Amino acid sequence: MSNPTQQDQRVLPGNEQVGDRRTQQQIDASNWLPITADRKAKWYYSAFHNVTAVVGAGVLGLPYAMSQIGWVPGMVVLILSWLITFYSFWQLIELHEIVPGKRFDRYPELGQHCFGPKLGYWIVMPQQLIVQVASGIVYCVTGGKSLKKFFELLMPAWGDYRTTYFILFFICLQFGISQAPNFNSLKGVSLLAALMSIGYASIAFVASTIQGVNHRENVTYGIRSSTLAGQIFDLLNGCGTIAFAFAGHSVALEIQATIPSTPEKPSKHAMWKGVVVAYVVVAFCYLSVSLSGYWAYGSHVEDDVLISLDKPAWLIAAANFMVFIHVIGSYQIFSMPVFDQIEQYLVENRGFTPGLPLRIIARSLYVAAAGFVAMCIPFFGGLLGLFGGLVFASTSFFMPCIMWIVTQKPKAFSFHWISSWISIVIGVLLAVLSPIGGARTIIMAAKTYKLFS
Numbered sequence: 001m002s003n004p005t006q007q008d009q010r011v012l013p014g015n016e017q018v019g020d021r022r023t024q025q026q027i028d029a030s031n032w033l034p035i036t037a038d039r040k041a042k043w044y045y046s047a048f049h050n051v052t053a054v055v056g057a058g059v060l061g062l063p064y065a066m067s068q069i070g071w072v073p074g075m076v077v078l079i080l081s082w083l084i085t086f087y088s089f090w091q092l093i094e095l096h097e098i099v100p101g102k103r104f105d106r107y108p109e110l111g112q113h114c115f116g117p118k119l120g121y122w123i124v125m126p127q128q129l130i131v132q133v134a135s136g137i138v139y140c141v142t143g144g145k146s147l148k149k150f151f152e153l154l155m156p157a158w159g160d161y162r163t164t165y166f167i168l169f170f171i172c173l174q175f176g177i178s179q180a181p182n183f184n185s186l187k188g189v190s191l192l193a194a195l196m197s198i199g200y201a202s203i204a205f206v207a208s209t210i211q212g213v214n215h216r217e218n219v220t221y222g223i224r225s226s227t228l229a230g231q232i233f234d235l236l237n238g239c240g241t242i243a244f245a246f247a248g249h250s251v252a253l254e255i256q257a258t259i260p261s262t263p264e265k266p267s268k269h270a271m272w273k274g275v276v277v278a279y280v281v282v283a284f285c286y287l288s289v290s291l292s293g294y295w296a297y298g299s300h301v302e303d304d305v306l307i308s309l310d311k312p313a314w315l316i317a318a319a320n321f322m323v324f325i326h327v328i329g330s331y332q333i334f335s336m337p338v339f340d341q342i343e344q345y346l347v348e349n350r351g352f353t354p355g356l357p358l359r360i361i362a363r364s365l366y367v368a369a370a371g372f373v374a375m376c377i378p379f380f381g382g383l384l385g386l387f388g389g390l391v392f393a394s395t396s397f398f399m400p401c402i403m404w405i406v407t408q409k410p411k412a413f414s415f416h417w418i419s420s421w422i423s424i425v426i427g428v429l430l431a432v433l434s435p436i437g438g439a440r441t442i443i444m445a446a447k448t449y450k451l452f453s
């Protein structure tokens with residue numbers, strides 16, 4: 001993102017050439033940057049991208065979150081989260097072109113409109129960046145663990161290698177795929193990833209159901225922890241895990257920016273159609289996996305439900321490989337706005353020339369940095385709770401609602417006023433409380449973890 005102070009600069013008399021040069025540079029950058037370079041996306045591109053963004057590592061942790069919270073509270077939190085984030089998604093889509101003739105192509109740009117050029121930028125940008133970087137780290141971990149499980153089931157000798165090596169292989173793939181110039185060039189990757197998410201969710205549902213029917217004699221459904229303190233921490237971490245499962249809002253405006261828009265046919269119609277399709281898929285995946293996984297394994301379910309599944313080996317291996325393919329696409333969807341931010345800063349603020357060398361170097365450095373962190377701290381369950389509570393709750397649950405209240409000023413006690421405030425209260429509670437549980441899970445796991453194991 002460009003620095004907010006730069007956007008406020010005015011061209012003084014005698015500096016017209018400097019101002020023209022800067023304006024032309026920004027135009028050239030806009031035609032090259034990944035978010036704004038190609039605005040020819042179809043509505044179904046939005047569906048692919050949003051399924052890939054929303055359904056990912058989060059769905060695999062839902063049965064574990066259910067085991068931390070319990071049947072009834074778990075279902076209430078899950079369904080309420082679906083409703084709130086579906087509503088806040090609609091708000092973001094409507095706000096994308098709330099000013100006639102202008103498009104807010106990036107989340108921080110909308111923040112600047114709502115809260116002011118400087119304050120809005122620094123409120124939104126850090127949170128969005130943490131969401132996207134954290135997602136990339138977690139997807140590296142998920143991809144590595146899923147690939148390791150695939151080999152353990154089909155070629156046990158390969159499964160003896162450290163998880164670090166499989167994460168490293170995932171990172172190496174991303175070095176190449178990350179050179180895709182923009183969102184629309186990822187449509188094939190995104191479609192494949194979306195299909196994989198439906199595939200492994202279906203396998204997890206069917207395999208868990210079969211497991212539950214045939215081997216459910218010793219399953220218990222009590223709260224996972226036996227102590228009061230443990231139950232409280234698990235409750236907080238479970239809520240953070242569910243919050244992470246609805247993280248697609250941080251890339252919503254960037255995806256919508258790729259859709260063409262005219263006064264007669266604004267982009268919000270095509271974007272909303274894609275989001276509705278995506279959220280139907282989300283409902284199927286989340287409910288089927290969370291219910292069947294918790295029902296089959298109870299309080300002993302793993303933090304990645306596919307790790308709990310063992311038979312038939314070939315089917316579970318296929319599901320894990322589908323997860324691996326899916327998170328390759330998810331990583332790209334969340335990383336593209338980060339690439340855009342890095343490249344925009346380097347071109348507009350540091351004077352670098354747009355081109356392939358800049359893209360290769362900048363993106364490769366980011367992929368390497370995120371991958372290094374993933375190899376150092378692959379605590380999957382704890383990462384979901386910690387990151388989910390810190391920033392995912394904000395960008396998905398209550399930030400769009402605050403922006404809606406600020407810009408639209410709904411009447412007190414109207415539908416949008418009540419809905420927005422309910423979302424804000426729930427989102428703030430998630431943001432404040434759930435990181436505590438996630439941090440505890442990481443601390444507990446770190447006691448037995450060896451670096452690069």
